[in-house]
Amino acid sequence: MKKIENLRTDYKLDQLNESSLAPSPMVQFEIWFNEVLDLIIEPTAMVLSTYSQKKGVNSRIVLLKELKKDGFVFYTNYNSLKAEQIKQNPYVSLLFFWPNFQRQIRVHGLVEKISNQSSINYFKKRPRKSQIAAWASAQSTVVDNRFVLESLFHDFEKKFKNKTIPKPPYWGGYKVVPSSVEFWQGRESRMHDRFLYEKNNNKWVISRLQP
Numbered sequence: 001m002k003k004i005e006n007l008r009t010d011y012k013l014d015q016l017n018e019s020s021l022a023p024s025p026m027v028q029f030e031i032w033f034n035e036v037l038d039l040i041i042e043p044t045a046m047v048l049s050t051y052s053q054k055k056g057v058n059s060r061i062v063l064l065k066e067l068k069k070d071g072f073v074f075y076t077n078y079n080s081l082k083a084e085q086i087k088q089n090p091y092v093s094l095l096f097f098w099p100n101f102q103r104q105i106r107v108h109g110l111v112e113k114i115s116n117q118s119s120i121n122y123f124k125k126r127p128r129k130s131q132i133a134a135w136a137s138a139q140s141t142v143v144d145n146r147f148v149l150e151s152l153f154h155d156f157e158k159k160f161k162n163k164t165i166p167k168p169p170y171w172g173g174y175k176v177v178p179s180s181v182e183f184w185q186g187r188e189s190r191m192h193d194r195f196l197y198e199k200n201n202n203k204w205v206i207s208r209l210q211p
Contacts, residue, residue, distance in 0.1 A: 009099075009102075011187055011192065012187070012188045018195060018206060018208060025197040026070070028183060028197075029105060035101070036098050036100070039101075040101070044064040045096075046061070046062060046074075047059050047093075047095040048074070048093075050082050050085035051092075052085040055081065055085060062082075066122075066173075075123075076172075077134070077140070077170060079138065080140045081140040082140075086111050086174065090110050091108070091111075093107060094176055103183075104183075105182065105183055105184070107178045107180075107181050108181075109180070111176045112175055113174055119173045122173060131165040132156045132157055134171045135168050178197075179199050180199070182197070182209070191211050193208075194211060195208055
């Protein structure tokens, strides 16, 4: 086995210049996202980090499901650990990492629930088995074994057989409204390009950061 300390990646695929940046981080994100969309596995995967005094920092992968002009939308169980922490502290971070393109995007901001109707509209578009899973799983709670979990799934399959599955009342979407967004492009000799968008009087100010 190779020593971890000797593992190296040479970052020289691309560069990022201020002159090429869009004035809005949401537009810049969309540009980068469209470039990677069909070329990597799970381009919508993002690390969501939440914090509460009792549980500390917790990070997990969630999937981006909509990109709005003012934020990033994902869906989850409103009784989950992440939802409990969001309720106590709405300041969160998102992290996108696309190693095939040697790019990273960091987002900090406030998270808020989207409307119940918007959550219903999205739920209707989910695969049927994903809809059933939303009913079967009490996300983040302890379960005795896999058999119990699968039994719950089958019970809801029977309950909703030949029926339209409604959205559970405890399931829905959140939108992360960014106050800052950083775009990172790997460069040779670890002299990476980093640009930070920060909100100032409702305008985005762009700064280059040292690597």
